[in-house]
Amino acid sequence: MFLNLTETLINEEKVVETQVETQITEVSVGGETYPGHALSPVSFVFTNTGKGKARIDAKAAFVFTAGCDRCLKPVEQEIALCFTREVWAPDAAADPAVYEEQPFMDGFTLDVEDLLISEIVTSWPMKILCKPDCKGICPTCGRDLNEGTCDCDHFVPDPRMAAIKDIFEAEREV
Numbered sequence: 001m002f003l004n005l006t007e008t009l010i011n012e013e014k015v016v017e018t019q020v021e022t023q024i025t026e027v028s029v030g031g032e033t034y035p036g037h038a039l040s041p042v043s044f045v046f047t048n049t050g051k052g053k054a055r056i057d058a059k060a061a062f063v064f065t066a067g068c069d070r071c072l073k074p075v076e077q078e079i080a081l082c083f084t085r086e087v088w089a090p091d092a093a094a095d096p097a098v099y100e101e102q103p104f105m106d107g108f109t110l111d112v113e114d115l116l117i118s119e120i121v122t123s124w125p126m127k128i129l130c131k132p133d134c135k136g137i138c139p140t141c142g143r144d145l146n147e148g149t150c151d152c153d154h155f156v157p158d159p160r161m162a163a164i165k166d167i168f169e170a171e172r173e174v
């Protein structure tokens with residue numbers, strides 16, 4: 001979905017409010033693709049903030065299906081967005097680098113999905129868990145340890161240990 005922002009960008013003090021149905025059906029984060037959709041139309045307010053300049057205020061809510069980081073069970077992950085972005089008309093940005101920071105703009109046109117996807121990726125949670133104390137799956141037999149223990153001969157971390165393990169893993173990822 002493309003929105004032409006010419007009116008807001010060229011008319012001082014112009015404010016345009018609109019609701020948009022997005023066509024987002026998935027998002028790719030860190031090489032994984034997660035299916036999902038918007039929970040409601042996205043609310044936009046476009047406010048002129050000077051010559052060839054506008055502010056975008058947006059509110060949106062999405063739900064994506066992702067596997068639990070420990071047991072791989074599908075989890076519905078809600079992403080609520082509420083953000084503000086400044087945009088420039090192509091000829092108004094004094095510094096061309098400013099214009100390059102808005103890849104979701106093509107001239108006076110906003111690519112709604114492009115903008116929203118970049119915001120979703122930024123808001124993507126570090127950890128996705130089906131529940132805070134998910135015990136994960138047994139690395140030997142694959143049993144879901146939330147449903148009971150298995151007979152494998154190995155140390156089964158309790159949820160507190162799993163939390164500590166996450167901290168170590170997070171540190172290693174940095």
Ligand SMILES: [Zn+2]
Nearest residue numbers: 068071130134
């Ligand atoms: Zn889980």
Ligand SMILES: [Zn+2]
Nearest residue numbers: 138141150152
């Ligand atoms: Zn096992």
